[in-house]
Amino acid sequence: MKRLPAGALKALKIAHVVCAQVWLGSVVAVFFYGLHCFNSGLGGPAAAEMVGLIPTLYQRVVLPFGVAMIVQGLVYGLFSQYGFVRLRWIRIKWILMFFVMILTGAGSIRSVLETIRKLNAGEITSLAPSDGLQFFVFVAGQIALLCTITAISVLKPKDGKAGNGKTAAAN
Ligand code: HEM
Numbered sequence: 001m002k003r004l005p006a007g008a009l010k011a012l013k014i015a016h017v018v019c020a021q022v023w024l025g026s027v028v029a030v031f032f033y034g035l036h037c038f039n040s041g042l043g044g045p046a047a048a049e050m051v052g053l054i055p056t057l058y059q060r061v062v063l064p065f066g067v068a069m070i071v072q073g074l075v076y077g078l079f080s081q082y083g084f085v086r087l088r089w090i091r092i093k094w095i096l097m098f099f100v101m102i103l104t105g106a107g108s109i110r111s112v113l114e115t116i117r118k119l120n121a122g123e124i125t126s127l128a129p130s131d132g133l134q135f136f137v138f139v140a141g142q143i144a145l146l147c148t149i150t151a152i153s154v155l156k157p158k159d160g161k162a163g164n165g166k167t168a169a170a171n
Pocket of ligand 1 (some may be wrong): 076
């Protein structure tokens with residue numbers, strides 16, 4: 001496959017790092033918004049509307065940046081020397097990305113939709129932190145994995161040793 005020219009690779013890297021920042025930052029913001037919701041003590045339609053903003057935030061902000069990261073990963077894989085499976089740190093990034101997606105879709109979004117259903121059905125009369133426990137665990141997991149991916153990206157470890165970027169890039 002044809003390699004990207006150096007200038008395009010630099011532009012891709014800037015876009016990649018900016019998207020990584022926004023993605024991680026937006027998940028942290030969702031976590032704190034969740035704290036606000038589940039500590040509000042609100043019930044009924046007001047609570048359902050408040051919590052309902054969480055899936056909207058995921059849909060409008062978090063997921064588009066997640067998709068952008070996957071697209072950039074595909075571009076790196078197809079059009080650069082990094083490839084998909086050649087380097088261990090890239091393989092680890094793909095695996096961790098997969099788990100971030102699972103924790104997002106089957107984790108936090110699903111658990112918030114369940115909370116909204118319970119609020120609408122009257123099974124929860126007023127929000128308490130314990131109602132959001134699952135949600136917080138899933139979002140904390142996403143944050144932890146995204147921080148790990150960031151650390152792996154910067155350190156670019158190879159063969160079990162943490163090499164510096166220069167050594168690993170030349171790998
Ligand atoms: C699986 C999808 C991903 C692939 C294939 C991928 C691939 C890459 C590659 C090849 C580089 C080196 C770019 C260069 O030096 O020219 C890079 C850098 C970087 N990536 Fe990713 N990435 C992915 C996902 C992520 C995610 C999810 C994050 C963080 C949330 C992230 C954060 C970074 C950062 C911060 C750098 C810059 C590291 C540095 O040069 O010091 N990446 N990525």
